[in-house]
Amino acid sequence: MFTDILQQWLATQCASIQGVHSAVVTLPAQGSQGSIVVRWPENGQVLKPLLIAAQSVLKHRKPLIQVPRRSAGKDSIPTVIATPVHVAGQPMGAASLSLKSVDEAQSRAALKTLNAAIPALGQLFQAEAEHKTQPPELEMVTGLLATALTHKRFSASVTAIATELAGLLGCDRVSIGLRQIKRTRVAGISHNAEIKPRQDLIKALSTVMDEAIDQAASIQLPQNPSGSPRITLAHQEFSERFKVGSVCTVPLFFTQEPVGALLLERPTDRPFSRQTIELCEHLASFLAPVLQMKFRLDQPWPKRFLTTLFRFKSSLLSRNGVTSKIVLVILLAGLMLASLPIVIFKISAPAQLEGAIQRMVTAPNDGYIKMIHARPGDHVSDGQILIELEDRDLRLQQRELQGELAQFESAYGAALASRDRTRLAVASAEIEKTTAQLALIDQKLSRIRLKAPFDGVVILGDLSQTLGAPVRRGDKLMTLAPAGDYRVVFDIDERDISYIKVGQTGYLALSSNPSRRHRVQINRIMPMATVKDGRNTFVAEAKIIDVAQSALRPGLKGIVKVEVERRSPLWVALHRTWNWLTFKFWSWTGYA
16 A cells, blocks of 8 residues: 555656656665665666666765766666655655756756655655554554444443454453452353353353452463462363363453453463463553443443442452541541531522502492502502592582472472472472482592502502593402501412421512511411412411511512421431332332
8 A cells, every 4th residue: 555655656746747757766775776666657667877866865865966968879868866755864765757858957847846745755654664663562452442432332342342352362262251249240252242141151251250350460371380370270170171272361450450351262282472461461451441431331320339339348448448438437427417407497488578458449430530640659648549530420410410409499398388298298208319319429429539548559550541441330440558568478388388387487588689688477377278380389478577678569579488497407408308208108008
């Protein structure tokens, strides 16, 4: 592939430079001439002057132009240009071209064009040099990590890694196990997608891995006489039972703790060398964190929690578990502090401010609205006119009745003069009837001006846009509340109603001024539940016991917090969960 790229580069330069006869790219050699990498044309003959020029520029490290003498014949040496290729200050090769033209100016232009393309050639030489010096371990690690991260599930990932390792290291079988609570579980076997834990082979593999993990060292069988002696009883039993010639087990370490092992098997005629074992240890150091991470992510959360607890316990019992011991002491101290009744248990509920008394101003008669003297939010005094109704119809009725009354009184006088008792009785009855009707009209006229029954604030009834509108007797026109006398109405959730009692105190914070707290006291709890926003709630009332209430207005909303009693922070945080669990347990089993 490298030569193909060089060939393409050389062909491009020959096409861009006019009059090229032939060209070569060479590498330094021990002889008098360099070794040819590529040539142009590919099947053409390489002129000796090209190789001589390449050797010269490699030696002197600078470009070269050779122009033949004008007196030379047709068989003379053509014009040759050559330039070295430097990588990190060292000559790595040379490019030489022969030109058909003998013009020196044209030759210099061709050399300039060639020099402009030399940096790209240097990059190609550098990439090839790095590729040749790249260690095989790095390639293997890169491939294994890519394999591990390609698969989503842990089981598929570990099986693919074992299979790839078997091919790279020439093993008959590679097994990978992970440590789980003092026991190693086989997680993957090369060329085997299914693992049955009860198989004798799986149990034997786990035992062999445990032997290497317990010693925290790599174990090979047959043992290397020059290596450190190891306990290999499980390895020998495994080799004899399953007819395995060479066995090598390499522990997997993560944060200086063994988390698993690699078990490799080969035939007897191919034992594991020291270099192979070191390579396996190198690969294991990269694979351990990745496998451990994928294993943890693949576990359900209850199992992850139990694993974390077991590791914390192991860290506590170890000599180096100072940090874990400090964490345990802090947790116990925090738990003890959270169990003490040091906080006041408060129940929060949405609240609304209302007047302690609300008086409706209703229409006394059928009529029409004539004039409005107050709107919602206005402060009114006792006896102040709020609304005036039209009185024209009543005045007309009054005049009509007054005329009728005069007629009846005249008839009564005539009957009295003629001593006609019958007419006298009729006239007297008509006078009484008309007098009563006039009294009713006078009463209605006295009530067409609706007045405030007390000092207060208008909270409902904006009639400024309804002048002249008809009203019927009993229609609600305005609502008044006394100024400075309020009540707080709030909804208590049914889960908290058992903690609420009359006489308890708390604080009210209104959304209009959250920084100001008003102290309240519960004076009433409604015995009936109501449904609000899909929840059962009980309405409670409280009075404000603050002295200053000048900034309060009916209709303001906020939050009230009722102080119940001192409780522990742990109880405050978990009492609802505990009550829910108790209720569900009783509903399922019938036992409290």
